Amino acid sequence: MGTLEERIQAFVKLGEFLRTYCSYRSGDITVSDKLNGFSDLDEIVVRAGHKNGWFTEENLLYSFSAWGKVLTVEGINTWLANYEIKPKSAKQVAIIMAGNIPLVGFHDLIAVVITGHKALIKLSSNDKDLLPFFIKLLEVHQPDLKGSVTIAKGTLTNFDAVIATGSNNTSRYFEYYFGKKPHIIRKNRNSIAVLTGIETEKQLADLGEDIFRYYGLGCRSVSKLFVPLGYDFGAFFKAIEAYSYLKDHHKYHNNYDYNKAVYLMSEFSFLDNGFCMLKEDKHYASPISxxxxxxxxxxxxxxxxxxxxxxxxxxxxxxxxxxxxxxxxNTQSPSLTDYADGADTVEFLLKT
Incomplete structure (x- = not known):
């Protein structure tokens, strides 16, 4: 496993790789693909997009860039400053990953490895290509990490603790199967925005990023707005017009057409700007588009x-x-201290 400092350095080097790769893809720098492994990641980006239509090149590169920004010496040390990580006997921690957005379970993996444990990963069928590549990179950067991360091929066995991410429905199954082990079991969560009516055009445009990044599939994607009585949505629709390109994405557009048809047949009242709809509703979780x-x-x-x-x-x-x-x-740019569901993964792992 190496020392804590060596494990930190492995992730720092991965952060450097991601930042350089994003600069390479944006055309800011020219590098030797074979020497840097960039051509391999190029192929994985294409493959991941073919297997999962939501994993567009734009969203994959956004995810890589976001991780590259936080995986620095300063970023990791700031994150770990409030913990006392001592050498201890490594436990096997099973991680059941979601696949709604790229690398959604990566934070759990980082936490397990950083705290000196071993990770047994159950990949989502929607995201099977990205993580294995980055695991290999970590092992290249720190050979002592070889064997510390295993990807499960079938049923999870021989583990000491569980971190599972799913829905309200799957959480019941997780509780049944894993409830006797130390665990973190995450359920559905949604994000919302509270508007006052005096927001600037830039704030509303920025809100578009919170709503539409990853097509609204993440738990950090804003799915609902709270607005004052009499609120005029005209300024909001104008500010988010930059996201009209979403209608050109076939999966998104199919959802838009389907949901619009449902609303029309059900005679629901809604507002429509041609690529997304606003519907008054008490629930937090809204459908795509x-x-x-x-x-x-x-x-x-x-x-x-x-x-x-x-x-x-x-x-x-x-x-x-x-x-x-x-x-x-800023919802789609979490720091390492932003824990899903507010559950402190590092604290949990240090007690395991």
Whole structure:
């Protein structure tokens, strides 16, 4: 496994690789593909996109860039500063990964390896190509890590703890099968934005990034807006017009056509700008191509409601509304200290 410093350095080198690769793909630099392994990743980007139509080149490169920004010496040391990671007997930690967005379970893998444990990974059928490549890179950067990460081919066996990410439905099965082991079991969460009506055009445009990045498939994707009574959506629709290209993506467009047909046949009232729809709805989870909205009378009552529903929410985008809010345009760029469902993975692993 190597020392803690050696494990940190392995991820720092991976961060350097990702930053350089993104610069190479953007044309900012020219490098020898074979020497840097970039041609191999080029092939994987194409393959991943063919197997999963949501994994477009743009979104894959965005994911790589986001990880490259946080996997630095400063970023990792800041993350780990509040923990005391001592050498200990390594446990086998099973990680059941989701596949809704690229590398969605990578943070769990980093936490397991950094804390000195071994990872037994069950890959999602929707994301089977990316992680194996990065695991091999880690082993190249730090040969002592060989054998510390295993990809399970069948049923998970011989593990000491579990980190599982799924839906509210799958969480029940996870609880049944893994409940007797130390575990973190994640359920459905959604992200929302609270608007006041005085947002700038830039803030609303940035909100578009929070909504449409990864086609709205992530738990950090804003799926619902809370707006004051009488709110005019005209400025919002104008600000997000830059995302009209989404209608050219066949999977997204099929969802748009289907949901629009359902709303029309059901005689639901909704607003439509040609590539996404706004529908008044009490629920948090909206379908692809639809953004739910709900009116509020006063911020005090809304704050009370959101605090009561906090277990259902991942991110709350707003400005000056609450303490743990996220500013517009930043939900899809989490730091290493942003834990899914608010469950501190490192603390859990250090106690395992």
């Amino acid at each position: 639809t953004i739910f909205y709900e009116y509020y009378n006063d911020t005090t009552s809304l704050l009370k409601k959101l605090k009561a529903d906090r277990e259902q929410l991942q991110c709350i985008v707003s400005q000056g509304f609450m303490d743990d809010e996220i500013i517009f345009g």
